[in-house]
Amino acid sequence: xxxxxxxxxxxxxxxxxxxxxxxSLTVKPGEIVALLGENGAGKSTLVKAVIGLVKPDSGVxxxxxxxxxxxxxxxxxxxxxxMVHQHFQLVPVMSVTENLVLGDEPTxxxxxxxxxxxxxxxELSKRYGLAIDPDAIIEDxxxxxxxxxxxxxxxxxxxxxxxxxxxxxxxxxxxxxxLLEVLRNLAKKGVGxxxxxxxxxxxxxxxxxxxxxxxxxxAGSTTPKESxxxxxxxxxxxxxVVLHVEKGPGNPTGAALEVRELEVLDDRKLEAVKGLSLQxxxxxxxxxxxxxxxxxxxxxxxxxxxxxxxxxxxxxxxxEVPNLKPHEVHAAGVSHIPEDRERHGLxxxxxxxxxxxxxxxxxxxxAKGWIRNLDAVASNGEELVERYDIRTPSASAPAxxxxxxxxxxxxxxxxxxxxxxxxxxxxxxxxxxxxxxEFIHKQLISARDRGAAVxxxxxxxxxxxxxxxxxxxxxxxxxxxxFDSKFANRDEIGRLMAGSQGAHS
Amino acid sequence: MAILQRVKLQTLSIPLLSLLIAFIFGSLxxxxxxxxxxxxxxxxxxxxxxxxxxxxxxxxKATPLILSGLAVAICLRAGLFNIGAxxxxxxxxxxxxxAGYSFVGLPFLIHIPLALLFGAFFGSFVALVAGLLKAYRxxxxxxxxxxxxxxxxxxADYLASTPFxxxxxxxxxxxxxEESARIPDLFGLPFGFFxxxxxxxxxxxxxxxxxTGFRIETIGRNRNAGWYAGISVKRVIIxxxxxxxxxxxxxxxxxxxxxxxxxxxxxxxxxxxxGITVALLARANPLGVIPAAILIGGMRGAASTMxxxxxxxxxxxxxxxxxxxxxxTAPILLRLLKRKEEGISLSSGWSN
Numbered sequence: 001x002x003x004x005x006x007x008x009x010x011x012x013x014x015x016x017x018x019x020x021x022x023x024s025l026t027v028k029p030g031e032i033v034a035l036l037g038e039n040g041a042g043k044s045t046l047v048k049a050v051i052g053l054v055k056p057d058s059g060v061x062x063x064x065x066x067x068x069x070x071x072x073x074x075x076x077x078x079x080x081x082x083m084v085h086q087h088f089q090l091v092p093v094m095s096v097t098e099n100l101v102l103g104d105e106p107t108x109x110x111x112x113x114x115x116x117x118x119x120x121x122x123e124l125s126k127r128y129g130l131a132i133d134p135d136a137i138i139e140d141x142x143x144x145x146x147x148x149x150x151x152x153x154x155x156x157x158x159x160x161x162x163x164x165x166x167x168x169x170x171x172x173x174x175x176x177x178x179l180l181e182v183l184r185n186l187a188k189k190g191v192g193x194x195x196x197x198x199x200x201x202x203x204x205x206x207x208x209x210x211x212x213x214x215x216x217x218x219a220g221s222t223t224p225k226e227s228x229x230x231x232x233x234x235x236x237x238x239x240x241v242v243l244h245v246e247k248g249p250g251n252p253t254g255a256a257l258e259v260r261e262l263e264v265l266d267d268r269k270l271e272a273v274k275g276l277s278l279q280x281x282x283x284x285x286x287x288x289x290x291x292x293x294x295x296x297x298x299x300x301x302x303x304x305x306x307x308x309x310x311x312x313x314x315x316x317x318x319x320e321v322p323n324l325k326p327h328e329v330h331a332a333g334v335s336h337i338p339e340d341r342e343r344h345g346l347x348x349x350x351x352x353x354x355x356x357x358x359x360x361x362x363x364x365x366x367a368k369g370w371i372r373n374l375d376a377v378a379s380n381g382e383e384l385v386e387r388y389d390i391r392t393p394s395a396s397a398p399a400x401x402x403x404x405x406x407x408x409x410x411x412x413x414x415x416x417x418x419x420x421x422x423x424x425x426x427x428x429x430x431x432x433x434x435x436x437x438e439f440i441h442k443q444l445i446s447a448r449d450r451g452a453a454v455x456x457x458x459x460x461x462x463x464x465x466x467x468x469x470x471x472x473x474x475x476x477x478x479x480x481x482x483f484d485s486k487f488a489n490r491d492e493i494g495r496l497m498a499g500s501q502g503a504h505s
Numbered sequence: 506m507a508i509l510q511r512v513k514l515q516t517l518s519i520p521l522l523s524l525l526i527a528f529i530f531g532s533l534x535x536x537x538x539x540x541x542x543x544x545x546x547x548x549x550x551x552x553x554x555x556x557x558x559x560x561x562x563x564x565x566k567a568t569p570l571i572l573s574g575l576a577v578a579i580c581l582r583a584g585l586f587n588i589g590a591x592x593x594x595x596x597x598x599x600x601x602x603x604a605g606y607s608f609v610g611l612p613f614l615i616h617i618p619l620a621l622l623f624g625a626f627f628g629s630f631v632a633l634v635a636g637l638l639k640a641y642r643x644x645x646x647x648x649x650x651x652x653x654x655x656x657x658x659x660x661a662d663y664l665a666s667t668p669f670x671x672x673x674x675x676x677x678x679x680x681x682x683e684e685s686a687r688i689p690d691l692f693g694l695p696f697g698f699f700x701x702x703x704x705x706x707x708x709x710x711x712x713x714x715x716x717t718g719f720r721i722e723t724i725g726r727n728r729n730a731g732w733y734a735g736i737s738v739k740r741v742i743i744x745x746x747x748x749x750x751x752x753x754x755x756x757x758x759x760x761x762x763x764x765x766x767x768x769x770x771x772x773x774x775x776x777x778x779x780g781i782t783v784a785l786l787a788r789a790n791p792l793g794v795i796p797a798a799i800l801i802g803g804m805r806g807a808a809s810t811m812x813x814x815x816x817x818x819x820x821x822x823x824x825x826x827x828x829x830x831x832x833x834t835a836p837i838l839l840r841l842l843k844r845k846e847e848g849i850s851l852s853s854g855w856s857n
Contacts, residue, residue, distance in 0.1 A: 306733070327735025344733040347726045358723070359734045362716040370715050 002065055004029050004161050004192040005050065005081075010059030012045055017431075019045040020056070021217045027161060027192040032183060034207035035196045038236055038292065038459050042216040043196045047163045050194075051083045052076040063161070082154025083163040088146055092139035096132055096149050097121045100156055124152055129185050144175030151182065155191075162186065164195040168202055180206050198236070198292055200229045200498050212236055229498030230491065233291055234461075245438075247445050250469040252281035255318075256453030257303070257334075257422045262312035264298040272298040274477035275312070280453040282421065285444065287468030287485070288457045291497050295477035296457045297339060300426045303455070304336045305329035306344075317421050330359055335415035335452075337408075339426040345411040348400040352392060353381025355399045356414045388413035389439055405436025412440055416447050423447050423454045429463060441467060461493065475499045520786050520797070523832035531825045535817050545815040549822075552810040553803030557693070564698045565764065567795075567802030569594070569773075571701040572756030573780025574787060574794040575708055576628075576749040580646075581789040582712060583745035584725035589635060589650025590753040591777025592657035595770075596631045597624030597754025598761045599661045602768035603669060605682025605761065616685040621700075621758050628754015629747045631657055636746030640739040646746070654777075662770050669768070678769035688763035697759035701795075704752065708791035721745050753777060779805070782830045801826060 005027040012020040019042045027033050035043045048054040050061055055071035062068065063079045090099050101117045121134040130148050138146055147167065154162055164183075168176045183193055183206060197203060203210050204224045212219040212235040220235045257280040266272035273295040280286045290296055301307035303314055305326040313320055316332050330336065338344040346355050357366045357377050365376040381395030390409045392402060399407060408428065416423065425444060429437040444467060448454050458464050464471055465488060472482045473496040481496050483489075532542030553563045573590045580587035601624035608616060631653055638644040666677040688696050712718035723731040724741040732738055757773060765772045783801055787793030804826070808819040 325735065326733045330735070338733070343727075343729045345730065347723055347730050349726050350723075354719075358730065361719050361734075367716050370717065372714055372716055372719060374714070 003027065003062070004031075004064060005194070006060075006062040006065075007046070007050065008060040008062070010046065010049055010056050010061065012042075012049060012054060012056045014045075018216045020049070022059070023213070023216075023218050025211055025218075025221075027194050029160065029192050030187050030190045032187050032193045032195070032206055032208045034203040034210045035194060035213065036198065036200075036203055036210055036232060036236060037213035037219075038198060041213040041236075043213055044165060045216075046213070047083070047165060047194065047196060050076070051081055051163060077157060080158060080160035081163065082157060082159035082161070084147065084150045084154060084165065084167060086165045086167075086169060088150050090138045090146060090149060090153075092137075094138060095134070096136050096138065096141075097134040099138060099149055100124070100153055104157075120156075121152075124156055128152070128155055128182075128189070130182060142175070144171055144178060147171070147175075147179065148182070155186075159191065161192045161194065164193070166196050166198075168197060168199060176202070200232050200291060203232065204229055228495075230494035233497045234490065234494045236291070245441050245445070245466040247467070248449070250284045250448060251451075252284040252469065253451070254282060255279045256282040256316070257455060258313075258315040259299075259303065260313045260315075262299070262302060262314070263310040264295070264302040264307060265310055266295075266298050271310075272477050273302065276474075276478055277312075278455075278472060278479060280422070280455050282453050283448060283451050284469040285448050285454040285456055285467055287464035287471045288455070288474050289461055289464045289471055289493055289497060290474035292459050294474050296474060297426075298477075299474070300336075300339065300424055300455075300457055303329070304334060304338075304424055306338075327359055330420075333420045334422040334424060335418060335420045337411055337415050337423075337425040337428050339430075339457075341408055341411050346399045346407060349398055351381070351396045352385060352390065352399055352402070352410055353377050353395040355410055356381050356384050356395075356417075358414065360418075384413040384417055387417070388443070403433065405432040408432050408440065409436055412443055416443055419450065419452075421452060423452050424457075425454065426457045427459060428456070429458070429460070461490070461497075465490070465493075473497055516788050516790070516793075520788065520793075520833060523786070523829055524800075526832050527825055527828035530828050531821060534824060535815075535821060538817055538821075540815050540817050545811055545817045545821075548814045549804060549807045549811045552807035559807070561693055561695075562806045563799060563803040565695045565802075566806040567798040568695055568697045568701050568763075569756040569760045569776045570779050570783050570798035570802050571698075571705060571794055572759065573753050573777050574783030574798050575705060575780075575791060576753035576756065576777075577780045577784035578787060578789040578791060578794055579708060579721070579752065580745050580749040581784060582725050583721045583741055584728065585639070585646050585742065585745060585749075587632070587635075587650055587746070587749050588647055588781065589632060589653050589777075590749070590756075590780040591773075591775075592650070592654035593628040593631045593750045593753035594757035594760075594777040594780075595661050595773055596657050596757065597628035598757030598765075598773050599664060599669070599679070599768045600624055600627035600754070601686075601758035602679045602682060602761045605686035606680045606767070608686075609683060611683075611685055613685040613687075616683065617688055617762065620682070620686045620762055621755055624754040624758025624761070625751040626754065628752070628757065629750035632746040632750025632753070633743070636743040636750075639746070640742040658770075661768070665768055665770055671767070676769070679767050681767050682762065686762055687766065688759065690763075695763045697763045700755075700759060701798075704755070705791050705795055708752075712791060717744070753780070756780070779826070782826050782833075785833050786829060788833075 003026045007023060007025040009022045009024055010020055011022055023046055037043050045054055049056045052071050052073035060067060068079065069075055097118050100121050106113045106116045118134045125132050130152055132145060132148055167179060171179060187193055207224055209223050210232065211221045212232065214236060259276060259278045262273050262276045263271060264273035276299060288296060298307060302309045305324045305328060308323045316334060321332050354377065357380060360366055366373055385392060385395045388409050390413065391406050399410060428440050444454055456467055465485060468485045470482060471485050471488050472479045473493055475497060476499060535542040535545050552559055554560060573594055576590045576593065577587050601620040604620040604623040635646050635649040635653060638649050639646045665679055669679045671678055671680040690696060691699065712722060720736045720741050723736055724738055728738060756776065760773060761768055779801055783794055783797045786797040804822050808822040811817050812819045
């Protein structure tokens with residue numbers, strides 16, 4: 001059987017980030033290939049290169065044996081490649097039929113033949129077994145149905161290769177099951193399917209073959225039969241360079257952060273944290289290991305005042321705190337290194353010095369009553385730039401002039417220089433260069449050594465293992481196991497991350 | 506330091522380049538009317554800036570534009586696009602006229618500030634409606650301020666034609682304000698000009714040195730980070746709309762109290778809209794508003810002379826202003842300069 005899609009040694013670099021490095025991949029007709037990897041591993045870049053939305057730097061893309069030119073979306077579509085984006089490309093106020101024919105309407109004397117279009121829609125949905133009402137308005141449809149329209153839109157153009165970018169990220173578990181069924185049926189009809197995901201369950205349930213990316217490189221290629229969820233998890237999160245962290249033994253004293261029976265909903269109003277309890281002692285680092293999407297984000301946001309809790313209590317230094325705003329949690333004694341530094345951590349066009357006082361700009365000595373003390377802001381900026389090794393010619397340069405690592409060091413400097421009793425660090429080294437990673441790790445350890453309770457959430461298992469005093473494994477919104485890191489075993493943690501023990505959703 | 510210098514250079518280079526390109530396009534349009542563009546420009550600028558009287562006229566014209574420019578600029582700083590300066594200005598102009606003729610027998614030291622206060626209050630009241638709708642219901646301020654413009658203009662027409670109308674006159678206008686409410690001239694220049702300069706400096710200081718200014722600026726640049734740092738987004742939206750509305754109201758009041766002497770609907774046409782051009786040309790800098798307003802005020806003031814002496818239709822000035830506005834906002838120039846925009850974004854998106 002000839003290959004439907006062949007990618008050979010594809011490379012793409014964005015500035016200083018190597019998004020794809022010599023990646024090769026094939027998809028055969030009727031085959032379902034899962035593209036697995038953490039956020040930022042290069043999955044989206046790869047499929048965007050295939051469909052022509054991204055121009056690769058080097059490498060060859062072949063469709064049915066013929067080479068595809070770089071960055072030519074129209075040509076890719078003409079050769080039978082269809083893509084279902086993570087964010088739907090639909091017009092919400094128009095009907096299913098109108099969206100399907102958009103851009104390619106059946107016309108007669110310049111008038112759209114709506115009846116013909118509707119018949120076509122009905123036929124299409126019957127042929128592929130995707131039941132849908134041709135007259136329904138998109139914005140009235142549940143997400144799963146809207147996605148169906150996206151898939152039909154691609155199928156209408158006779159695709160032979162369907163690419164789906166995290167198709168299940170927005171779906172409920174039931175909708176996910178339906179989608180998997182739909183994709184299986186499509187494959188039986190000979191359509192090749194390449195889908196991006198970081199959810200292991202889907203890969204095991206659906207894929208014929210799995211290609212794992214890590215840090216822009218091919219980490220492995222296998223089949224669900226030959227491997228297990230825990231092996232896949234390790235392929236995904238393992239890092240080639242194991243960073244060695246110098247750290248003395250911890251000296252834990254009493255509980256500084258206590259979470260009891262916490263329940264939190266995610267953006268889709270589904271339960272993401274399901275009755276979770278944990279305790280972080282002063283003077284220790286508790287690492288949360290887990291595959292992304294198991295409630296990490298919601299846990300951190302609920303502790304740090306960015307998301308309301310549905311149930312449960314949070315105690316900081318022994319005092320119970322209600323649902324608060326972020327700065328109130330900060331005032332209660334929690335430093336937070338947020339997951340999304342560009343969105344929440346920094347004002348890019350402000351100077352580094354202003355960013356370093358962003359949550360204290362109206363307090364002494366940075367302001368006296370109504371008047372800001374710019375000298376104090378500037379000298380604080382210079383001092384922290386020096387102390388936290390932020391590589392910049394001046395603290396008055398805009399934060400946008402910094403590299404990712406130095407931006408993160410700016411956030412770390414602001415949060416850790418205040419010596420608060422609790423530190424919550426969420427993905428503190430994501431997208432950060434190796435030198436900055438080492439520095440940030442040292443800062444987290446020195447926060448621990450001065451007696452702070454550090455809660456570390458990271459998608460990098462190596463980071464968790466090398467920094468933490470204790471490791472808790474999060475799966476399906478619950479902590480399924482806690483280890484002393486001295487006795488932690490990678491294989492066992494990998495299995496737990498994949499949900500092989502305890503409850504599963 | 507090189508980075509800083511580059512950013513500063515850009516804040517100057519974009520407006521200047523916009524002006525240059527607008528005048529080049531304008532010269533083509535003048536040439537199409539059969540006149541000599543260089544001569545037309547020479548007449549325009551000699552009239553506006555070539556003599557003491559010319560400069561006095563220019564500054565008088567610039568005064569309300571400085572204030573309406575500030576009204577737009579302060580909101581831009583908070584990430585809000587206040588298209589409603591016109592309505593706020595009219596509201597302030599009418600309120601100050603009413604205060605100017607209704608209170609009789611006050612000393613001018615009380616009467617003038619009182620009338621200005623009326624202008625500020627009613628200007629900010631109009632803006633408050635848009636601010637509340639934005640803060641609590643998420644209604645986009647561009648939509649509400651445009652609608653409020655229509656409401657205020659119609660309401661002011663009604664008030665000036667019926668309850669506040671000057672008795673026994675066929676024209677729609679209010680009575681003349683009392684002499685005690687009239688803003689005098691100072692050294693042959695309208696005193697209102699100095700008020701406008703003072704308010705610009707106060708705004709500059711506010712943005713630079715106070716926590717209030719920092720809050721406004723932070724929300725304007727990154728609303729999420731501002732919220733995360735503990736700044737109330739609602740309060741910033743409402744307070745910057747109030748400040749903007751009050752400034753536009755003072756613009757209308759100064760115009761009433763020093764130039765027109767009463768409220769007459771047609772007199773204030775366009776002052777608020779020119780404020781948008783002024784604010785964007787100044788890149789929302791409170792001090793930059795001053796030269797931008799002087800330039801535009803000068804062109805407005807000299808338009809009719811250009812018609813007499815160079816035979817160019819005075820609408821060419823409208824066209825020039827529109828071209829300036831276009832080039833200063835269009836990203837074309839930025840792309841030409843090949844630099845990513847730093848600093849303020851000039852308006853918020855349509856969907857937030």
